[in-house]
Amino acid sequence: MSLNTLFNPSSIAVIGASETPGKIGYEAMQGVQSFPGPIHPVNPTAEGEILGESVVASVADIDDGVDLALLCVPASVVPDVLEECATTGVGGAVSYAGGFAEAGEDGEQLQERVAAITDEHDTSLLGPNTSGFVVPHAELRASFASGVDRIEPGNIAVLAQSGGVAHSLAFRAVTEERGLSAMVGLGNRADIGFEEVIEFFDDHDETNAIVLHVEGTDNARGLLETCEAATTPIVAYTVGKEDVGGFAESHTGALTGEYALYEAGFRQYGVPTIDSGTELLDAGYALAHTPEANGTNVGVVTAQAGPGIIIADRLLAAGATFPELTDETDEIVTDILPDITYAENPVDTGRPMPEFGEVVAAVARDPNIDCVLVYELHEAALGFPTDALDGLATETGTPVLFATDGSPDLLDEDLADLEAAGVPVFRSPERGADATAALVEYARLHATTDNGTETEGTTDD
């Protein structure tokens, strides 16, 4: 089963299209407005046009056929509509309606009927009980949530068990002015699940990191083995540390729980796990924008000691190590800044200064260092050391991450320049530390022995 028709269709039908704002059949029509191919509103009881597109009564009436169908119809009619789509050659479908496995016995039976249809035909179904997906590079926004047209192209794929969480994460990326290569809410996974979607986006040209939100799945081993086989870096946010009882089951029809098992399992299969959506996005952002770290040795360069201590504290707690700098680096640093506040690692320059970037470069070039995290409060008169950091990660093969705070109106331009130079920027010491910790954890889980064999998992503690 290829998901190419689902995630990269040539044409779309919106079944149950409506002209009433607020209805899913209208909002889904709104969502696909940016799509460059044909869009067909389908509704047997409507006529004329919806958002400028001619309404047809049935997918069977669309002469050239349809690749992707968005099912904006209630649960009870989903099986019949899906069957009609499948028999008329629709390759991919999304079912938004709730009322399936998450809603008791009748819903379970309905979901079994849906699964039987997708088993029998060559149609891939996302959902049911999802708010959909977005692939910004394809201008494809198969979601009924408002504002999905604001999701810009990027290189991180957000794959979430919950459609709500998928959107929550995507809008946080919008707020941070970061793009995504995809946002997918899996919902009840009657047909396609984590494995198929991970495999698809592992092969996706625009995707450089995959971030997962996982509540629970019937096939944990399949998910873990898929993650292990993927070449794209993956990070996971596992929810369900506590027993939230019937509420979880009422969601996508899967129990959460077995949290500890998942967390350990993911690490064993090479996937760092983190504890919040912001950490998840930041980890994905770091992994997608830097070389991989070769180990856990972090060099911290800070212009202010207090945030530096926060960073060191968090990184040590996350398993990072702070090696001594080589004598050469020490000499370079004290040569640049004879009055430096603290020349050991973490290096504390005491204040931002014109030479700050040179100090960072010296630490990045230190052979003892696998990864560099820089912190400085933005100082308008100095700006950021963009010239010194431009190309530094590529030159050294060492990831260089940057964390800062400042008044947005003063720093936004300098920050955009720094990001344009390929440096991932995080807007607090804690976020910088957590993103660095994810790189370090990824390096630890994918450590190679001297003969090149990956030892991932075996050093897990």
Place this chain on the structure above:
Amino acid sequence: MSLNTLFNPSSIAVIGASETPGKIGYEAMQGVQSFPGPIHPVNPTAEGEILGESVVASVADIDDGVDLALLCVPASVVPDVLEECATTGVGGAVSYAGGFAEAGEDGEQLQERVAAITDEHDTSLLGPNTSGFVVPHAELRASFASGVDRIEPGNIAVLAQSGGVAHSLAFRAVTEERGLSAMVGLGNRADIGFEEVIEFFDDHDETNAIVLHVEGTDNARGLLETCEAATTPIVAYTVGKEDVGGFAESHTGALTGEYALYEAGFRQYGVPTIDSGTELLDAGYALAHTPEANGTNVGVVTAQAGPGIIIADRLLAAGATFPELTDETDEIVTDILPDITYAENPVDTGRPMPEFGEVVAAVARDPNIDCVLVYELHEAALGFPTDALDGLATETGTPVLFATDGSPDLLDEDLADLEAAGVPVFRSPERGADATAALVEYARLHATTDNGTETEGTTDD
């Protein structure tokens, strides 16, 4: 010793004022530009004006005297300059220079000389080795960091051991468009420390919550007893879980460490502790803007299950409880929404809808509920349930917090309306849950017995 002259002066001298941008003596002059009273640049080797103010050679040359002196001079001359200030009646001083107790034996001796001067005279000194303070209500920005003029008035006082962390937190508040009643970086605390500053802002009319950043202090008991005696809610961010070694000592001359002791101590004395600057600010924001919760019973109302599970998971882990709703509330909710997805607590409406606010109100009025957290993805066609939530916390005495995600350009206006109606808003499920957890923890630590005696600390686990 009153800190009123320090934090609420009538006139300011900037000693070591400079006309060179980037120098502390210039940036400090910039910082105080908003101050409505007289500003005197002091520099024996300069003439004319700096930023429009006439330079004088010495504080002794200022006819009407000076309340507050900002010492922009190197460590070595601080004792002499401070002595001159003290003998000419300056009531408050800030010393920015590093090179004191954090910098080895010579610095320690220098700091002892400084402490001896403040002991002898009626002059309160902030620092040395701090980037200063800001009191936005007084238009007073005694900091050399750029952008401090963006810090708007609000009702949360940020009191940080580190000047860098104070500024990091203040700029995060700026980014969130939240105001502060104060931002203070204590630095080396040669004279005034946590106790004096907490006491001052506990009595400060504009301050409704105090948030602390603590690395370590020689007098932990004094700090804890001051917190216990304060009537303003206090939350603390204790840094130093890991041994960051010499780096910490190189900072404000105090060792971090004894982290567990601090954390337990704070709780025992009624102060919730949290784990990041964002959590700290969110906790302060919640405590400053809502009634106190009467217990740990949380009611969650969500329009999307996935974020609701994240919230429930985090709140349970933090010690919150989820009581059943009363039969009356159940009836009201199912009356409003007969097809509701999940009517128990957490309540899941399945989607935002016009009746969403009524459901929230019903839960807030439930006598089993001590605190309400609402989550919904922003839906442009519906907006937020501002009318239903306006005044709800005041009417019920139950805090009502709101968490959301959405595209900033679409939700910012609705969000401002909601905040104007007195509802604290948080921009992710996790942040909403963490802020609610802080209210719950505060309630737990300040629980009163039936006879009205506070039992704070005794139920600590």
